[in-house]
Amino acid sequence: MTYDLIVIGTGPGGYVCAIRAAQLGLKVAVVEKRKAFGGTCLNVGCIPSKALLHASELFDEAGHAFAKMGIKVGKPALDLKTMMAFKQEAIDGNVKGIEFLLKKNKIDSFHGLGTILAPGRVQVTAEDGATQVLEAAAIVIATGSDVAQLPGIAIDETRIVSSTGALALDHVPGKLVVVGAGVIGLELGSVWRRLGAEVTVVEFLDRILPGMDSEVCRQFQRILERQGFTFRLGSKVSAIDTSGKQLSLTVEPAAGGEASKIEADVVLVAIGRVPFTAGLGLEAVGVALDQKGRVVVDEHYATTVPGIYAIGDVIAGPMLAHKAEEEGVAVAELLAGRAGHVNYAVIPGVLYTAPEVATVGRTEDGLKKDGIAYKVGKFPFTANGRAKANQQTEGFVKILADAATDRVLGVHIIGSDAGNMIAEAAIAMEFGASAEDIARTCHAHPTLPEAVKEAALAVDKRALHI
């Protein structure tokens, strides 16, 4: 069968690329090795983790926050099986949505492992071993990423788990040790802490969330500690003894020194993700990978082999669903002869904990390092009327603006609903707004985004409510 485009992988990068290409009139096929469409994000990533974060947050609030609002529910009891079914319903609903969209856009779908035989030729090997070859003018690799392994430590997805196992535990572990204080560790650590686990996070670096604004990280670490998290920073897990009833972890200072032991019922390994290219046959066709195993692409997502493109987690850049989607749209538009483009300076990142942490653009650390003169405007949620009414006053909005031009360079928020609030900052930055532009925009009262406006006013030292 012959197509204009074959997309390998139906995660947020792949399925969005296929839809956009079909909208632009291309004849498109997708190849997916999983039974379900949607990739990591829908099946074992964004969607199931957010379903469990939502359910566990309400469970936690029912235990702690309801009574003071005059809502008496007694001590909440956990039915983990039903909570997992709630999560599965979220996955199934979203996967069905993708199936519908692929059909609606007349995209042919093939289930099986996609292997590139040559430019323009993709072999699909079904689960039963049957093969067929598809042909197309262009191929987009959107095969995503996989869990990074800790050397010498085998993930069994029962006691030593990756995010995939941590999304499907059949009991609440008494003691959960998380290796890696990144997004997965803190989100899934939050889920299990709220459901009753004692959570210790072992992090190699001397800070949590590397890459985020360090002031935000320091405050957020204190918030998590108040919630009951224990952090062992500057430490690494060098071995796990699985012979006893409890796991025994050997933890060493990252800089070297005396090792100590920690016991755990479950260990979550969350030390990052690696690009996934196994089975694609890239070496045989000559598609180059970089030192980290990512597919090398130019600014038009073209690999080193003409007619083969790549997007999403399998190429460089933040491993985020919305980044993969934007690249999917951009490459589809380029293939259809249009001008596809992604603005990498404005890719928001959100940590869906409680409170949430959301960030877009430059960090203060980065601006200092690059010697860029900047102004800071900060506004705490303790001074925001709506946050006070909700009694959710943790966190702040921090806006970084260019000292000379006032252009917004970065926005960082800790706070309930920070993930929704960051969209305003992203739009402002996309339009090249100044802090003054945000400050002069009327924000509805009483809302949490008024704190964004106040932080913009604070850039010019004229916040009104502090």
Ligand code: FAD
């Ligand atoms: P993927 O979603 O990984 O999809 C790749 C697809 O390709 C898979 O379905 C795979 O089966 C298929 N495939 C691979 N090889 C082949 C082959 N040879 N033939 C056929 N099919 C193949 N990001 C966010 O933005 N927000 C979040 O809240 C968020 N939460 C996350 C939570 C967790 C626990 C995890 C693990 C990740 C999370 N992410 C989140 C990251 C997000 O899931 C990824 O950035 C995103 O899925 C990448 O999309 P992609 O299309 O590049 O690849």
Ligand code: NAI
């Ligand atoms: P991460 O890169 O966010 O964090 C990994 C952490 O592990 C880092 O702090 C790192 O210093 C630490 N680490 C590395 N090796 C270590 C070792 N040997 N011992 C102790 N600590 C070690 O990776 P994570 O959390 O696994 O997430 C993977 C990807 O998934 C991220 O890139 C993220 O983009 C994506 N994701 C996004 C989410 C979101 O947007 N809300 C949610 C979950 C995942």
